[in-house]
Amino acid sequence: MSHCVFEGVGVKKEYDEGQVQALRGADFRIDEGEFVAVVGPSGCGKSTLLQLLGALDRPDGGTLHYRGASLPELPDLAAYRAREIGFIFQAFHLLPTFTAIENVQIPMFETNRSVAERKQRAAELLEAVGLGQRLHHFPAKLSGGERQRVAIARSLANGSSVLLADEPTGNLDSENARLVMDLIVRLRAERAITLVLVTHDLGIARQASRVIEMKDGRIVSDQLNAPAHPIST
Numbered sequence: 001m002s003h004c005v006f007e008g009v010g011v012k013k014e015y016d017e018g019q020v021q022a023l024r025g026a027d028f029r030i031d032e033g034e035f036v037a038v039v040g041p042s043g044c045g046k047s048t049l050l051q052l053l054g055a056l057d058r059p060d061g062g063t064l065h066y067r068g069a070s071l072p073e074l075p076d077l078a079a080y081r082a083r084e085i086g087f088i089f090q091a092f093h094l095l096p097t098f099t100a101i102e103n104v105q106i107p108m109f110e111t112n113r114s115v116a117e118r119k120q121r122a123a124e125l126l127e128a129v130g131l132g133q134r135l136h137h138f139p140a141k142l143s144g145g146e147r148q149r150v151a152i153a154r155s156l157a158n159g160s161s162v163l164l165a166d167e168p169t170g171n172l173d174s175e176n177a178r179l180v181m182d183l184i185v186r187l188r189a190e191r192a193i194t195l196v197l198v199t200h201d202l203g204i205a206r207q208a209s210r211v212i213e214m215k216d217g218r219i220v221s222d223q224l225n226a227p228a229h230p231i232s233t
Helices: 047-055 077-084 099-111 115-128 143-155 173-188
Strands: 003-017 020-031 035-039 062-064 087-089 160-165 194-198 210-215 220-225
Touching: 003 047, 003 173, 020 047, 020 062, 020 143, 020 194, 020 220, 035 047, 035 160, 047 160, 047 194, 077 087, 077 099, 099 143, 115 194, 143 173, 160 173
Parallel strands: 035 194, 035 210, 087 160, 160 194
Antiparallel strands: 003 020, 003 062, 210 220
């Protein structure tokens, strides 16, 4: 049987003292190894949902569990974000004064790895995303596609089993978008990662094993996709 990674029941999130209801009682379950695409119009709650899964924000109502434990009540949310979750954003969020290999090491500062181990791990990940020859380049010397590849390598730095991606191709041209998505899909399959990806691109959504559609802070559809399947556990 598949193991539940995230489960939400009646999840709510409000802003501006309740004037903005970003999530209005979302119910969902995401299992180990699934690739779930979250789609819907701007402002429907997609990114808010992802932020709650990543403990970047807290729900105002309902229950949200990670592997059976209440996510908001985990004893060390910083450790959860650093060790359990990998993030990829539309904006690459690379430090401009750090080289590619230094940017990839940033999440590893939360671990007990030695300096040598961090460098070796970062180099191996950059090699895995096709940037083995660009280790010591600064972000300004990398193309948009290369910068997102660095961000992908960084998201895998601590061997996280869950990857949260918010419009990861939004700042890329169509060719780089295709290459980056191919890379994410390949790495997800190779490393048995659970992937939750927010996107406006229905072509990207069709690559997922499931598509959750949101509207006005609610989940209005949750359907299996034919092309991809969860990784068996």
